[in-house]
Amino acid sequence: MQAATDEYGELREAVRALCADFPAEYHRKIDAERGYPEAFVDALTKAGWLAALIPEEYGGSGLGLTEASIIMEEINRSGGNSGACHGQMYNMGTLLRHGSEEQKRRYLPRIATGELRLQSMGVTEPTTGTDTTKLRTTAVRQGDRYVVNGQKVWISRVQHSELMILLARTTPLAEVKKKSEGMSIFLVDLRDAIGNGMTVRPIDNMVNHETNEIFFDNLEIPAENLIGEEGRGFRYILDGLNAERTLIAAECIGDGYWFIDKVVPYVKERVVFGRPIGQNQGVQFPIAESYIEIEAANLMRFEACRLFDANQPCGAQANMAKYLAAKASWEAANACLQFHGGYGFAHEYDVERKFRETRLYQVAPISTNLILSYVAEHILGMPRSF
């Protein structure tokens, strides 16, 4: 089943060719071992795909969000999981947009070659969850350093990254005019930090997603690692969310096509009651319905990319693309699992693995409810509920 034809055939072919070296058996084994797809991520880095959004002057390929989203889509469509490396794509956007020239020159070229990985972003906290402005991790300036104390949860890829972007409060909530003020972002060098004020505790979870609890106990960060202006960190994080949401929408679309590609041949071949199960409309309709929804989500994803690449506001489209795509891939996953019958539960079919992987995106990086709330309040102008 082919997605609506687009003009990115060459790019798609190139990413597919790389992904073909990492077949289903590879991803299945990594999942079973709860490992990290080092070889796959290395190959993507060496081929330059993870530096797609880094401008050429800093050693990247200077492509747009549209192309970046196609790279992520193709990884998921091939049976892989971009969750192992998508942080690299959007985290460095924060550095690019808000970092000083010196920070950009120091880090971006080395991120582009893969010498340094900026895969992690530490925002979520156990006690405050989605209510980010209430976060309790503090960073207090002391001379030429900031001293960080607090705790984060669900912070991904920390064990496979040299750098992490950290959001912490630099001015107490009681002392700011607006609750979104007084937070700052820092570039944390994980090689210096872990064991010197930062502790990492992995969280076993439903997906093979390297994610962790993090504890800060007087972690010292050089003041020069502050990104942008002190106190404006929340705004900087928000600036990066449209790219993140659009890329994750593309990943869900890749998953959605993977499920369709997997289930359609199966229902055509599997014979029960003397006929292919795919001859029953009870089987056909859920598959057709999810295919329609994937195609529709795909249009919204390209619209979000188009606006983003034209430097136009795209918050509504990025959020709606993420909502539609996460829902469509989940519907496709459900149909795919259901119509594989018992075989859908067998690891060797890969359906249950992809089913678990795509389910994450209705919760992270933002829950579906919070997108509905954003559209209700910011697009439709309904009263603020929280």
Ligand SMILES: Cc1cc2nc3c(=O)[nH]c(=O)nc-3n(C[C@H](O)[C@H](O)[C@H](O)COP(=O)(O)OP(=O)(O)OC[C@H]3O[C@@H](n4cnc5c(N)ncnc54)[C@H](O)[C@@H]3O)c2cc1C
């Ligand atoms: C595998 C994984 C990887 C992650 N990686 C990262 C990472 O790298 N960095 C990072 O900072 N975070 C990460 N997260 C955290 C993720 O962004 C949060 O889990 C997510 O934003 C939801 O926050 P929460 O878990 O605190 O849920 P809560 O805020 O407790 O919300 C729970 C549920 O309540 C509902 N809800 C909450 N508030 C409202 C409301 N006002 N109206 C209606 N419904 C509401 C929603 O359905 C929501 O799903 C990751 C999470 C997972 C599971």
